[in-house]
Amino acid sequence: MAVLSQLIANGLIAGSIYALMAAGFSMMFSIQRFMNIAHGATYVVGAFSAYLFAKIIGWPFWIAFPIAIAVATLLGILINHIVFEPLQKEKDKNLALLLASFGMFLLIESIILMIFGADVKSFGLPVERGMDILGAIITPLQLIIIITAPVVFIGIWLFLKKTLVGKALRATSDNTVIAATMGINIRAMTFISTGLGSALAGLAGILVALEQNLEHSMGMSAILKGLTAAIVGGIGNVPAAILGGYLIGLAENLGIWYLPSGYKDAISFVILIIFLLFRPQGFFGMKKREEVAE
């Protein structure tokens, strides 16, 4: 029983991070329709900015972390503005955007490596005694992760469901051309979705940096898991991507009940392949909608 509780708790912790990545990724994908790999770099920048402000400069967390999230947000918006937006006009834009986003990912990762070096860093927080919750040992920090993510998700859900901007985002994701004929400024929608998505990546980066360590190369596994979660949930649908994140997190951690723990990644990607083969629209996705062509 204690083992099961512990695995579920670990699953929720991992799932929270995956879900944050997947939600941001999906939010951007739903408007721009391309795989933004650079989202992984935004996550790394979120983590290292937090490290810079809180650990190196020594600001208190409550100042350092919001600023780190702001840096991540700004970075996402800036990349979109300088690199992706001009490419949107290209004929073969999906391939161009995918390659460009991968290039941006590598560039930013290298800059982080140049500035901070290759050694593993940590916030060096004092090790706290875990609490016993239903047999699972959970540290206060882990509890913060488990609670923060759903609070953020409820906020996003309310934003998308209740506000006019949220409705406009959903309309744009349904059909960009029609949304524009209704007077919705597509550039503004891109700006908002990129900003929000990047903020989520920044938050995920900070949470992981606190809980584990920081490495310049931490972005790739985060974007791969986020992408996997987004596809498994149903690509372009933010709530589905969130559930996909938890699904992957739980599956990975419950899977190692039977398998050696080194197989965690394998479990995620096997699930991804199964979904791509048999249910490409995702767990919660509808059948593919028709195209916009007139």
Place this chain on the structure above:
Amino acid sequence: MSLTVKNLKRSFGGVEAVKNCSFKVKQGKITALIGPNGAGKTTVFNIITGIIRPDAGNITFKGEPLIVLQTHEIARLSIARTFQLLKLFPKLTCLENLMIAHPGKDEKMFDCFLKPKKIRAEDEAKRARALELLKVVDLERYKDEKAGNLSYGQQKLLDIARCLATEANLLLFDEPVAGVNPIVRERIKKLLKELKQQGKTILIIEHDMRFVMDLCDEIIVLDHGVEIATGTPAKIKKNKKVIEAYLGVDA
């Protein structure tokens, strides 16, 4: 004059969909754009609303040039349209479909967080207006239903209502009665007449000639991307060039 189209040209690869097309749409009238399939009617609509850029030519709306503007800017100049193939937002409810019209007019994203009261008031006004429009097209009871679940005729009506929700003065309808049953067709006809009485300018593409002849003040005929005739329904019925365009020269 409400809308003026001058020497419009647009080709797709080797096909000249619109070539040197000129016409005018009068303020406060119902005008029909007719012509055989492939005459370039929908392309003209797409150019007017900024979805497609023309290769050459000019469009002005109340003296303002349109072709330099982006689609959402044109929409905010008070031009709205419906689509030939239904293009509602299927995952949004009927009410939401109507509420998103022109959301960006004076809403800033940060207002959502900083001025919730102001946003809530605007939201309520939009909701009230949307409900009113649902009443007009008799879809009130489906307000919380996803638009994708409505029948074809109901979706046609909702599309028209969404067009009205923008409060535009120039309304472009692309085949508003194609494929709908006679009852819905009569309801749409009545609705368009009411809109005209309210002072709206309406341009429709339609293949249903009885509908067009009954309803329209003026008819513009396109063939192979060129305007070949303009006039009242009575005049167009007798126009030789129009009959040739529809039936072939040897008919």
